[in-house]
Amino acid sequence: MNGKRERCGNVPCEWCDRDDWTCRICLGSAWWEPERPYRDASGVITWERVREPCRMCGNTGKEHNPLTGSVV
Ligand SMILES: [Zn+2]
Ligand SMILES: [Zn+2]
Incomplete structure (x- = not known):
């Protein structure tokens, strides 16, 4: 779960043709880790980190x- 695609x-x-612009969402790791609501066995809602x-x-x-539409 660590690879990235070319x-x-x-x-x-x-x-994809440029290498000088890092994704601002994942900071170049190609993976992100949002949190999702998760209800555990006792019915309590907690947050679970997913990848x-x-x-x-x-x-x-x-x-x-x-x-924007204009690329510098
Ligand atoms: Zn691309
Ligand atoms: Zn990204």
Whole structure:
């Protein structure tokens, strides 16, 4: 559960082509760890940390979400 992909699957993808822009959601790790509500056996709701491939960058660790339409 530590690997990252070279490319997100979109071809061509201008974001995968660059290595100088780190995904701001996962900070380049290509994984993120959100917390989800979880009800345990006694009915108490707690938060559970899960780990899953970063959807924002397609598990590449590279920024894939331009803030605006204009790329500098
Ligand atoms: Zn890509
Ligand atoms: Zn990411």
